[in-house]
Amino acid sequence: MTSSRPRPATIGDIARRAGVSTAAVSYVLNDAPGGARIPEETRERVRAAADEMGYVPGAGARSLRTGARDLVLYVRSDAAQGPLASEFLHGLSRALRGLGYTLMQYGAERDRGLEAARAWAALRPAAVLADDDRLTRAGVELLAKGGVPVVGLGSDPERARGTGLSTLVMDHRAIGRAAGRHLAGRGYRDLAAVLPAGPPLRAMGGERVEGVREAAAEAGAAVRVHDMAYSPESAAEVVAGWREEGLPRGVFGYNDEFSGLLLGALLDAGVRVPEEVGLVGADDLVLCRMLRPALSSVRMDGESSSATALRIAEVIAGGAEVHLSPWTPVPVRRAT
Amino acid sequence: MTSSRPRPATIGDIARRAGVSTAAVSYVLNDAPGGARIPEETRERVRAAADEMGYVPGAGARSLRTGARDLVLYVRSDAAQGPLASEFLHGLSRALRGLGYTLMQYGAERDRGLEAARAWAALRPAAVLADDDRLTRAGVELLAKGGVPVVGLGSDPERARGTGLSTLVMDHRAIGRAAGRHLAGRGYRDLAAVLPAGPPLRAMGGERVEGVREAAAEAGAAVRVHDMAYSPESAAEVVAGWREEGLPRGVFGYNDEFSGLLLGALLDAGVRVPEEVGLVGADDLVLCRMLRPALSSVRMDGESSSATALRIAEVIAGGAEVHLSPWTPVPVRRAT
């Protein structure tokens, strides 16, 4: 008497229960033109049967038959968390739904390259959006062979151009430039910038530092660069180093969170902020307004994220190659 | 000459190219026992063909044929962000993969209830994990009819017991209790607790406040409750209110982020923390160690998240009803 787990009802079950053919069921449930002249009474019966049995057509069998692909895969590392990414995700999801696609986040695992591409391809998606570090040449090629457009999140547009790979990037160099100019604009000439130690953030950090360097060069300022991990201890070490070799006048802390750590360490060391050291983060999180003194930052402005999402959705639908960089950095001056 | 988008290669394509039957292709690629005696030379040819054409078997057709369901849906609101949720997600994903399942995050949209359940059911998942606010009686029933177990994230275990709905909860009351005891343990008898204004957080907030009340009752302390939105302005209002009616001695700020806002507002108002007002958050984010004075908090300890994940995976595999609450709150005393 082991009642095994119930299986979902099939169209055949409904047809049998309603005493009609499977075709009739399909017609009624999709109110398809093919079965335009099915009497209301029959329709009623079919709908009732479907309802009672909790029938929902299986997406797999359906898309196997129709050939429609409506799945969009979104593969992200955790690095891309926070309100900005989250808002973007929502806008994208909404825009895609409006166009008949379904967005799914896939791969909390670290799979990448060809292996990952095979897993994605097996799902026959309409498109794949993936963090750059998940993508390899071979992987993108495999997907392309199956007609699956790929959008590289954070991929270098220059390297991608002409390869069929679309890109969506945040201009980290511009963020660094904005931060650097903010600092230089206050008259600071002795600058320091922080480079996150971990692999996922390091690449972005490098770009941001480059931007700071550009801004410093414009203003004739010097820039020191320091490795730092995301921990209070590491922040304290950086500050201790500064105490020895001399405090920088202005600091770009990579982002608000690293800057928050740095601020704590500076205050612990008895350094007055901003009188002795100015500090600027990036992302303009609410965190900036929790800290005292309140943290200056760089906000990312841009077309509404759903507008961006819409453009991406068009790529997906059209299959063209595009390169998007929809955010503009805007310095936000606060106490530090 | 409009070269339409390429379609993925099918098993038939490979068979034709390799000059064998589709059956042979299937056997070779899955090295299935059925085709044990296919000569190595033929296998080679098949593999080569598959490779050249970038063939990957479609998961849809495969599971249609085999009847296997390997998809686990994870439906979460953004409310559940942060390192804890993220770590849990990873552990879960890994554990499930080990058992042959694939975890996908679905539904950035706000769909809920029966409508959402239909969408999930169409994917023929092995199980659905969803935030409680997405679930309705009818929705869970629909899924159950199709043999799909549901785990309610944050659902009340008491109400769920016996309905077939599994639950995974964080014990918010216990968090509040831990925070309240921490405060009372410092000798504070005039307590205040914050209740987040928004709908997603409010329910949890209510539970936490209840916990604070319990701890206060034990110690003979009083508790005031204040609505607050997640903004510096709202925090300032709360503090202004306190200035008028008298400062509380100890404050539970719902979580670290609300507490951070409160801390900023308190300092702005010239209140000395912790000399005049003690403050405790919850979650033990890195944020606590950015703030000065460093924020006391309540950390969530528990069995490793992958162990929890494993138990959930068993539910999925077995279809049984379980009620999990694997986290234990632990006060973390810092400067505030």
Next chain:
DNA sequence: TTGAAAGCGGTACCAC
């Protein structure tokens, strides 16, 4: 007006 049947891409039974 209704329904039989073909076929989507796979797997695996079973007859050659």
Next chain:
DNA sequence: GTGGTACCGCTTTCAA
């Protein structure tokens, strides 16, 4: 030993 073929659930053409 091999590979033809039935079949999974569903849509849609076409004939009755």
